[in-house]
Amino acid sequence: LTILGIESSCDDTAAAVLRINGSDAEILSSVVAGQTELHADFGGVVPEIAARAHAERVDICVEDALQRSGLPLDQIDAIAVTAGPGLIGGVLAGVMCAKGLALATGKPLIGINHLAGHALTPRLTDGLDFPYLLLLVSGGHCQFLLVEGPDNFRRLGGTIDDAPGEAFDKTAKLLGLPQPGGPAVEREATKGDPRRFPLPRPLLDRPGCDMSFSGLKTALLRARDAVVEEKGGITVQDRADLCAAFQLAVVDILHEKSRRALIEYLALAPSAPAFAVAGGVAANGPIRTALTQLAAQMGANFVAPPLALCTDNAAMIAFAGYEALQNGQISGLDLSARPRWPLDTSAAPLLGAGK
Ligand code: ATP
Ligand code: FE
Numbered sequence: 001l002t003i004l005g006i007e008s009s010c011d012d013t014a015a016a017v018l019r020i021n022g023s024d025a026e027i028l029s030s031v032v033a034g035q036t037e038l039h040a041d042f043g044g045v046v047p048e049i050a051a052r053a054h055a056e057r058v059d060i061c062v063e064d065a066l067q068r069s070g071l072p073l074d075q076i077d078a079i080a081v082t083a084g085p086g087l088i089g090g091v092l093a094g095v096m097c098a099k100g101l102a103l104a105t106g107k108p109l110i111g112i113n114h115l116a117g118h119a120l121t122p123r124l125t126d127g128l129d130f131p132y133l134l135l136l137v138s139g140g141h142c143q144f145l146l147v148e149g150p151d152n153f154r155r156l157g158g159t160i161d162d163a164p165g166e167a168f169d170k171t172a173k174l175l176g177l178p179q180p181g182g183p184a185v186e187r188e189a190t191k192g193d194p195r196r197f198p199l200p201r202p203l204l205d206r207p208g209c210d211m212s213f214s215g216l217k218t219a220l221l222r223a224r225d226a227v228v229e230e231k232g233g234i235t236v237q238d239r240a241d242l243c244a245a246f247q248l249a250v251v252d253i254l255h256e257k258s259r260r261a262l263i264e265y266l267a268l269a270p271s272a273p274a275f276a277v278a279g280g281v282a283a284n285g286p287i288r289t290a291l292t293q294l295a296a297q298m299g300a301n302f303v304a305p306p307l308a309l310c311t312d313n314a315a316m317i318a319f320a321g322y323e324a325l326q327n328g329q330i331s332g333l334d335l336s337a338r339p340r341w342p343l344d345t346s347a348a349p350l351l352g353a354g355k
Contacts (some may be wrong), residue, residue, distance in 0.1 A: 001325070002028075004076045004101070005318025006062065008054040008094030009086025009114045010139065011035040011045045015061040016314035017069035017076070018124075020322050025124055029068035030308070030315045031061050036179060043173050051089025058097045065314070073105060080321020083111030083331070084338030085140075091337040099333055110321040111331040115343040117316035119147055122276035124319040125305045129272055133265040133300070135258060135291070136343075138279030139165035139180075144209045144261040145343065146268075150323035155344040156261050157209025164250050165281045167213040171220055171246050175239050185243045186284055192237070192244030197223045199249040201256075209261045211253055220246050247286060255290045262298050273300040280311040 001021075007014040016030040035053050039045050066073060081098035084091055095111070102109035118136050122128045131148045133156075142165075143158030162170075165182060172181025177188065199219045202212035220242060227238050234242075258275070266273060275295045281287065288304050295302035309316060324330075 001077045001322060002071060002075060003318040003321050003325075004062065004065070004079050005314035005316070005321060006058065006079070006081040006094045006098050007114070007117070007312055007314040007317045008058055008090045009082045009084070010090065010312060011039060011050050012312040013054050013057040013061050014312060014314035015058070015065035016318050017065050017071060018315055018318035018322065023127065025319065025322075027315045028071065029065045030313055031065045031068065032308075032313055033057050033061055040179065043179070044169070045087070047087045047089055050087055051093060054090040054093035058093050062097060062101070073101070076105070076107060078108045078110060078321060078325055079105075080110040080112050080317050080324070082114045082117065082317050083335055084113065084341040086114055086339065088337055088339045091339070095335060095337045099335065103333065108325065108330045109333065109335060110324050110329065111335040112317050112320045112324065113341050113343060114317070115141060115341075116151070116153070117320045118278040119145055119153060119343065120150060120320050120323055121278050121305045121309050121316045122274070122303045123323070124316065125309060126276075126303045128274050128276060128303060131265075131268065131270055132274040132276055132303075133261060135254070135261070135275070135277045135282075136279045137164055137254065137277060137281040137287075139163060139169070141279065142211060142213070143343075144257070146265060150320070150327055151329065153343045156264055157211070157257065159211045159213060160203075161212050161214040162217065164213055164254070165279070167217050167246075167250070168281065170217055171243070174221060174224060175234070175242060177239075180280070182281060182284060185247060186286070188240045188243035189247040189286075192240030192242070194241075194244035194248035196241040197245040199223070199245050201249055201252050204253060204256055207260075209257050209264070211257050213250070213253070216246065216249050247284070251286050251290045254287055255294055258291055258294055259298070262294070262300060266298065266300070274303055275300040276303040278305060278310060282310045283307045
């Protein structure tokens with residue numbers, strides 16, 4: 001089976017061609033057109049600008065992905081597209097493109113939840129069996145999910161306010177570092193002393209897997225302002241120390257809450273225990289290291305997809321499309337774009353027309 005995937009929910013326009021042969025999945029092409037430079041002056045993604053860029057680029061990305069895959073459109077068996085959650089203008093651009101292709105080729109159209117794309121990535125990269133524990137940690141989300149099937153996700157806990165990616169981005173902005181903030185903060189942190197500024201670890205002493213990151217951001221702002229007040233500005237070293245302190249606090253929170261989520265998961269006695277991470281923040285080196293050690297201590301296999309499959313991409317959407325297709329879940333041409341779409345199956349149906 002050959003699946004074309006299309007992704008346009010945030011600030012990356014992406015298309016990919018995935019070939020699946022039995023248990024072998026091969027990414028024939030994966031094209032990602034980022035928009036960082038378009039939003040650089042605004043300190044965040046501007047929905048209107050993002051929507052226009054997606055509308056301008058999505059067809060070109062698809063053409064490019066097809067060309068790189070070496071396959072003509074008529075050899076594609078199905079078209080999978082992110083139908084939400086995300087910035088609605090961007091999602092619509094992708095959905096309209098996919099509908100046009102489905103209409104022209106007569107091939108099945110599959111609307112995919114962007115978060116399911118992230119959550120199923122460990123099956124694409126490492127062939128994980130259900131159930132596995134997933135920490136989805138990205139620009140807009142942070143949650144522990146028990147992944148029990150391709151459309152069966154149980155939320156064990158998550159952030160009650162900001163997502164860590166958002167916190168990394170705001171930290172970068174506060175310290176005059178470029179966007180996306182995660183990689184910039186990680187780079188600076190390598191030169192810093194994480195102990196110089198003591199930052200809080202909100203909710204760490206509370207039971208359960210819920211997390212909070214907004215207090216951390218406020219504390220960072222205060223620490224920076226205190227330095228500015230004292231010296232009239234911040235030096236490169238101050239900035240590195242602040243980044244290191246921030247990153248260590250995030251590592252500590254994710255580590256402790258992952259430990260608790262693992263206890264809940266392991267109580268189900270899975271035959272091949274596995275703990276996976278997905279989403280852009282899973283690209284972070286120190287976070288990966290801490291979680292690798294934790295999983296090893298607790299007897300679970302740790303899986304972290306390669307960086308290019310952690311951040312937004314269309315290969316994950318194509319793969320989620322494959323899983324949906326195996327499940328007989330196909331969308332109609334009335335597929336709608338959904339700005340909100342919780343992944344927990346008890347909250348909403350995962351796939352389908354979204355009527
Ligand atoms: P969502 O998937 O929740 O809709 P999104 O698609 O914007 O949000 P992703 O593309 O999965 O999120 O991830 C982007 C986020 O990951 C950004 O906030 C970015 O700062 C963060 N990020 C990327 N690399 C790193 C890194 N090395 N360390 C920390 N954060 C990182
Ligand atoms: Fe994402």
